[in-house]
Amino acid sequence: MSYQKYIETNRKIADIGYSIALLSWDQEVMMPAKGAEARSSQISTLSVIAHEWSTDERYGELLHALAEDKSLSWEQKRNVELSLRDYEKQKKYNSDFVKKLSQTISKSFNAWQAARKANDFKVFAPLLKEIVALKREEAEMLTYETHPYNALMDDYEPGATVAQIDELFAGVKVSLSEMLDKINQSPQPKNLFAGKKYEADKQWKITQELLKKMGYDFDAGRQDYAPHPFCTSFSAKDVRVTTRADESDVFDMLSSSVHEGGHALYEQGLLEENYGLPAGSAISLGIHESQSRLWENCVGRSEAFWKNNFQLLSDVFPEQTKGLTAHDAFIADNIIQPSLIRVQADELTYHFHIMIRYELEKRLVEGSLEVEDLKDAWNEMYLKYLKVKVPSDNQGVLQDIHWSHGSLGYFATYSLGSFYAAQFFNKASQEIADLDKMIERGNYLPLKNWLNQNIHQYGRLFDASEICGKVTGEKLNFKYFKEYLEPKLAKVYQW
Amino acid sequence: MSYQKYIETNRKIADIGYSIALLSWDQEVMMPAKGAEARSSQISTLSVIAHEWSTDERYGELLHALAEDKSLSWEQKRNVELSLRDYEKQKKYNSDFVKKLSQTISKSFNAWQAARKANDFKVFAPLLKEIVALKREEAEMLTYETHPYNALMDDYEPGATVAQIDELFAGVKVSLSEMLDKINQSPQPKNLFAGKKYEADKQWKITQELLKKMGYDFDAGRQDYAPHPFCTSFSAKDVRVTTRADESDVFDMLSSSVHEGGHALYEQGLLEENYGLPAGSAISLGIHESQSRLWENCVGRSEAFWKNNFQLLSDVFPEQTKGLTAHDAFIADNIIQPSLIRVQADELTYHFHIMIRYELEKRLVEGSLEVEDLKDAWNEMYLKYLKVKVPSDNQGVLQDIHWSHGSLGYFATYSLGSFYAAQFFNKASQEIADLDKMIERGNYLPLKNWLNQNIHQYGRLFDASEICGKVTGEKLNFKYFKEYLEPKLAKVYQW
Numbered sequence: 001m002s003y004q005k006y007i008e009t010n011r012k013i014a015d016i017g018y019s020i021a022l023l024s025w026d027q028e029v030m031m032p033a034k035g036a037e038a039r040s041s042q043i044s045t046l047s048v049i050a051h052e053w054s055t056d057e058r059y060g061e062l063l064h065a066l067a068e069d070k071s072l073s074w075e076q077k078r079n080v081e082l083s084l085r086d087y088e089k090q091k092k093y094n095s096d097f098v099k100k101l102s103q104t105i106s107k108s109f110n111a112w113q114a115a116r117k118a119n120d121f122k123v124f125a126p127l128l129k130e131i132v133a134l135k136r137e138e139a140e141m142l143t144y145e146t147h148p149y150n151a152l153m154d155d156y157e158p159g160a161t162v163a164q165i166d167e168l169f170a171g172v173k174v175s176l177s178e179m180l181d182k183i184n185q186s187p188q189p190k191n192l193f194a195g196k197k198y199e200a201d202k203q204w205k206i207t208q209e210l211l212k213k214m215g216y217d218f219d220a221g222r223q224d225y226a227p228h229p230f231c232t233s234f235s236a237k238d239v240r241v242t243t244r245a246d247e248s249d250v251f252d253m254l255s256s257s258v259h260e261g262g263h264a265l266y267e268q269g270l271l272e273e274n275y276g277l278p279a280g281s282a283i284s285l286g287i288h289e290s291q292s293r294l295w296e297n298c299v300g301r302s303e304a305f306w307k308n309n310f311q312l313l314s315d316v317f318p319e320q321t322k323g324l325t326a327h328d329a330f331i332a333d334n335i336i337q338p339s340l341i342r343v344q345a346d347e348l349t350y351h352f353h354i355m356i357r358y359e360l361e362k363r364l365v366e367g368s369l370e371v372e373d374l375k376d377a378w379n380e381m382y383l384k385y386l387k388v389k390v391p392s393d394n395q396g397v398l399q400d401i402h403w404s405h406g407s408l409g410y411f412a413t414y415s416l417g418s419f420y421a422a423q424f425f426n427k428a429s430q431e432i433a434d435l436d437k438m439i440e441r442g443n444y445l446p447l448k449n450w451l452n453q454n455i456h457q458y459g460r461l462f463d464a465s466e467i468c469g470k471v472t473g474e475k476l477n478f479k480y481f482k483e484y485l486e487p488k489l490a491k492v493y494q495w
Numbered sequence: 496m497s498y499q500k501y502i503e504t505n506r507k508i509a510d511i512g513y514s515i516a517l518l519s520w521d522q523e524v525m526m527p528a529k530g531a532e533a534r535s536s537q538i539s540t541l542s543v544i545a546h547e548w549s550t551d552e553r554y555g556e557l558l559h560a561l562a563e564d565k566s567l568s569w570e571q572k573r574n575v576e577l578s579l580r581d582y583e584k585q586k587k588y589n590s591d592f593v594k595k596l597s598q599t600i601s602k603s604f605n606a607w608q609a610a611r612k613a614n615d616f617k618v619f620a621p622l623l624k625e626i627v628a629l630k631r632e633e634a635e636m637l638t639y640e641t642h643p644y645n646a647l648m649d650d651y652e653p654g655a656t657v658a659q660i661d662e663l664f665a666g667v668k669v670s671l672s673e674m675l676d677k678i679n680q681s682p683q684p685k686n687l688f689a690g691k692k693y694e695a696d697k698q699w700k701i702t703q704e705l706l707k708k709m710g711y712d713f714d715a716g717r718q719d720y721a722p723h724p725f726c727t728s729f730s731a732k733d734v735r736v737t738t739r740a741d742e743s744d745v746f747d748m749l750s751s752s753v754h755e756g757g758h759a760l761y762e763q764g765l766l767e768e769n770y771g772l773p774a775g776s777a778i779s780l781g782i783h784e785s786q787s788r789l790w791e792n793c794v795g796r797s798e799a800f801w802k803n804n805f806q807l808l809s810d811v812f813p814e815q816t817k818g819l820t821a822h823d824a825f826i827a828d829n830i831i832q833p834s835l836i837r838v839q840a841d842e843l844t845y846h847f848h849i850m851i852r853y854e855l856e857k858r859l860v861e862g863s864l865e866v867e868d869l870k871d872a873w874n875e876m877y878l879k880y881l882k883v884k885v886p887s888d889n890q891g892v893l894q895d896i897h898w899s900h901g902s903l904g905y906f907a908t909y910s911l912g913s914f915y916a917a918q919f920f921n922k923a924s925q926e927i928a929d930l931d932k933m934i935e936r937g938n939y940l941p942l943k944n945w946l947n948q949n950i951h952q953y954g955r956l957f958d959a960s961e962i963c964g965k966v967t968g969e970k971l972n973f974k975y976f977k978e979y980l981e982p983k984l985a986k987v988y989q990w
Binding site: 011012015016018019022023026030031032033034035037038039041042044045046049217218219220221222234235237238275 | 510511513514521525526527529530534536537540713714717729730732770
C-alpha cells in the first residue's frame, strides 16, 4: 500500500520534472525569441513545485517508513534507498542558499555572454568568483569526507572521488602523451573530404538513416536542429535528440547525431513501467556518456562502420566523394590534431581538454587557485599538454558554458564516458559473435540489444562501479581505452 | 501590497496553465506517437495543480478582501471582479463530479473514435447519453435562471443566453434562407482553380508571406503543420498557429492560415504586463472568432485582397494560374454550395451547420430530445435547411469532435464570431480612411492597429456586449453581416 503511494508520488514529481524538460527543449529548439521572459517564469514556477514536492516532510516520512519495510523486494528496496538518498541530499539545501545561487547563476550567465562578446575574461571573472564561493559553500553544506570537490562531483557522478580520478588521470596523461608524441613524429594523413560543401539537408538524411539503423525508435522520439546538440526525454517513450549542421565538414553532424543517438538509446532502453522511479533513470553522466561515445567512437569511427556506410555517403554526395573510398573516410574521421576548442577535439586530445578543466576546477574549489589566476593557469596548461598557444579568451578560458551555469564537478564525466565505453565495447565484442562483422554489415541491433539488456534496463538499480563490475567483471580500467585507440591510430598513422 | 500578491498568484497560476498549453501544443504538433501515455499523465498532474491553486481558500480570501478595497483603480477592480467570478464558479464544482466527468470524457472520446471507424452512431450514443446527463448535472450545479443551456454557454461566451441566441438565429435563418434561395436560382460560377495540384511547400510559402503582411510577429510566434488548424499561446509574446495542406485546393491552407493568424493577432495584441490577469486574456470564444473571421472572410475573401495577392499566387504557381485573373480567384474563393461537412462549408451555409447543432444541443440539454433520436433529428434538419441528404453517420452526426470532448454550449460562438466580425469590420471601414484601398495595396497594418487599439489591448476588461457597444455604438446586430455578404454574393452571382 505505502509502496504504491511511493510510486504515485514519484510519478507526480516526474510529471513536473519532465514538463520542465519539455519547456526547456522547446526553448532551445522551437520557441520564438520573444517568448523567453514568460518561459523563464514558467520554468521557475514548475521548478519550485518539483523542489517542494521532493522535499515534502510527508514524502520523507513515507521513505523512512519504507526503508524499514522488510517485505519489499530487492528492487523496491533499492528504489527506496536511492529516493531517500536524493531526498536527504535535497533537504540539506536551505532555501536562502538556493535562491542566492539561482540569482548568481543568472547574473553569471549574462556576464559570461558579455565576456564572450568582449572576448575578455575580466568581464566574467567577478561573477565566476561568486560562483566558486557559492559552490564551496555548497560543498560544506552537503558535507564531505576528504575533499570538497567530491561533494560537487556527486551531482553528476555519484561515488566518484578526487582520489580515484587523480589516480586514473595520472595514468591517462602518461599514456596519451606517449601516443601524442608518436603521432607528432608521424606524417599527418590528409583529410580528402575537406574543402568541399556538404548541404545540410543532405547530411540530415544520412543522420536520419543512421539513427534508424542504430535502432533509435522514431515513434518514441524525433531529431531536430538546435544550436547545441543534446538529448532529452519526457519518458522512455519520448526521447528527443538535436543536431547541428556544418556544411564544410561532412563528419560533424554525422558524429554528433550518432553521439546523441547513443544517449537516446539509453533513455529509450529504460523500462516504461519504472517511469519516475530511480530504476527508470540513468545512473550517472559518466555512464550516459559511455553510451554516446560507444556509438560515436567505438562504432561510428571504426573501419567496419565506414566499410558499410561509405556507400550511403557517396549516394548522397556523389560529386564530393568521387574517387574516394571507405578507407579514406575512416582516415579522415580519425585524424588527431591538438587544438584549442574542446567540442571540436579529436578522440585522443579531447582528454587533455578534460584533464585541464578538472585540475583547474578542483584547485578553484579547494582554494589553491584564485579566479584571478585562472586564465594564466589555463593558457600554461594548454601550452604544456597540447603545445598550443591560446590566442584569445574566447578560444581559451571562456569557451565552455558550464561554469557560468554553476556546473562545477561535471567535466571529468566526459572522459569517464570514453573509458567506460571502451571497456563495455571490449566486453560486447567478446560476448557478441562477430560483432565487427555485424558492424561491417550495418547490423547494429545485436549491440543495441546487448546494451539494453546489460545496462539500460536496470536504470539506477546498480551504480556506476557496480554496473561496470557486473558487465565487465572488473572496475573501470583505462587499459581498454588504450587497447581500443592505439591499434586504430596505428592503422591511421601506419605505425 | 495585497493587489501585488494577487498579481503574483495569478501569474503563477498562469505559468501552470501555459505549461499545460505547451504540453498540448507539443502533443498535437511535435510529439512522437508513443509519447501519448506519459504526456497525458503530465497534463493531468499540472491540471490538478492549476485547479488546486485557483480554488485555494487563501486565494479566495484575498479576492474577497480586494473586492472591498476602495483604493483600487477601475482596471484593478475589474480584474479582481472577474477573478472572483472565475473563483466562485470553480468552487461550485465538487471533486467527485470533476473526476467522473473527466473519466467519462476519456471513455467517450474513445467511443467516438470507434464509432467513426465503424461509421455508426450507435457505438457512440451510450457514451454521449452519459455526457449529456453529466452536462445537465453540471448546469444544475452551476445554477441558472431560465435555461440550463445558459449555464453551459457561460464557459465559452459569458453573458450569452438562449433567449438572445434564439431571437438572433430566427432572423438569421430567414435572411440566409432567402439568400440561399436566390443562389439556388442563379447559375453556379466555375472554380477555375479546381482540378490542379498545388504543392504543399509552395502553399506554405504563401501563408508565411500573408501572415507577415497581416502583422503577425514571427519573433513572437511560429507556424507549423498539424492535423487540425489551431492557435495557442504561452504568453502574448509566444503565440503559435498551425495549418494543414490540401494539395487539391489552393484556398484551403491559405484561408486557414489567415483565419488562425487573426486569432494570433488577438493574442499577440494582449498586453504583456497583464500576463496572468483577466486584462491579459481574451473576452470570449465569440470575440476570438470575430478576429479570425474578420481576417479570413472580410479581408481574405474580398475582391481587394485578391487584387493584391493574386500576383503572389501566380508567382508561386505560374502553371496552375496561367490565363487566370484576380477576379477568378475572388469568384472561386466565394462560391456558395450547401454541403455536409461544417469545416468545409462556405461563408453562408456555414451558419446552418451551426444553427442545427445549437438547436439539437439545446434540446438535448433541456430534455426535449433524446440521444437515441439525435441522428434522425440531425438528418431531418440537414434536409430541411440545406437540402442535403446525409449518406452516412461520419458525414453527419459523427463529424465533430466537440460532444465527445464534453463541449456542449460551444457551437453558437462560431456564428457569433462571424456576425461580430462584420460589425467590427463595418466600423473599421468608417474609421480608417480608404480601408478598402489599403487592402488593395496589401497594407493591412492600419486595420491591425485599429483592432489592437479598439479590442485587443483591453483583454477581458470589457465583456462581449460592452466591447461591441464601445467599438460600434450598438449591440450585436446581424444586419452588418447581411450588408457585408449580400453585395459580395451579388458580384459573384451577378444579381
